[in-house]
Amino acid sequence: MFFCNSSDILGLTMTHMDNNIYPEPSKFDPNRFENQASVPPYSFAAFGGGPRMCPGNEFARIEILITIHYLVTRFTWKLCADTSFCRDPMPVPAKGLPLQIQQEKPL
Numbered sequence: 001m002f003f004c005n006s007s008d009i010l011g012l013t014m015t016h017m018d019n020n021i022y023p024e025p026s027k028f029d030p031n032r033f034e035n036q037a038s039v040p041p042y043s044f045a046a047f048g049g050g051p052r053m054c055p056g057n058e059f060a061r062i063e064i065l066i067t068i069h070y071l072v073t074r075f076t077w078k079l080c081a082d083t084s085f086c087r088d089p090m091p092v093p094a095k096g097l098p099l100q101i102q103q104e105k106p107l
C-alpha cells in the first residue's frame with residue numbers, strides 16, 4: 001500500500017487501481033473478492049486497516065448488500081446525466097448522479 005510520508009495521506013486510489021494487485025482494476029467485477037486469500041494484506045483499505053480499522057465494516061457491507069439487492073430487484077433505474085467522474089480524492093460522478101428510480105415490485 002502507498003503512504004505519503006510527508007503528510008501521512010493514504011494513497012487509497014493508487015492501491016485500489018494497481019493492476020499488479022487487481023487485474024483490470026477499472027472493471028466492475030464483484031467476484032474478484034471471492035478468493036480473499038489472493039488479496040494481499042492492506043490492499044483493500046476502503047475501511048482502513050490495522051487496529052483502528054472501521055469497526056462498522058461488516059455491518060456496512062451487509063447494509064449495502066441489502067440496499068443494493070432491493071434497489072436492483074424491485075426498481076427500474078434511469079440515469080439522467082452523463083457518466084464522467086473526477087477524483088476528490090475518491091472517484092465521484094463529476095455532475096452528480098441524478099437518477100429516476102421507479103418502484104416496480106412491492107418491498
Ligand code: HEM
Pocket residue numbers: 045046047048049050051052053054055056057059060
Ligand atoms: C461504507 C461505509 C463505511 C466506510 C467506507 C467506513 C470507513 C472507515 C474508515 C476508512 C475508517 C478509518 C479506519 C482507519 O483509521 O484505519 C473508519 C473508522 C471508523 N468507523 Fe467506519 N466506515 C463505514 C461505516 C461505518 C459504520 C456503519 C460504523 C458504525 C456503525 C462505523 C464506525 C466507525 C468507527 C467508530 C471508526 C473509528 C475507529 C477507530 O478510530 O478506532 N463506520 N471507517
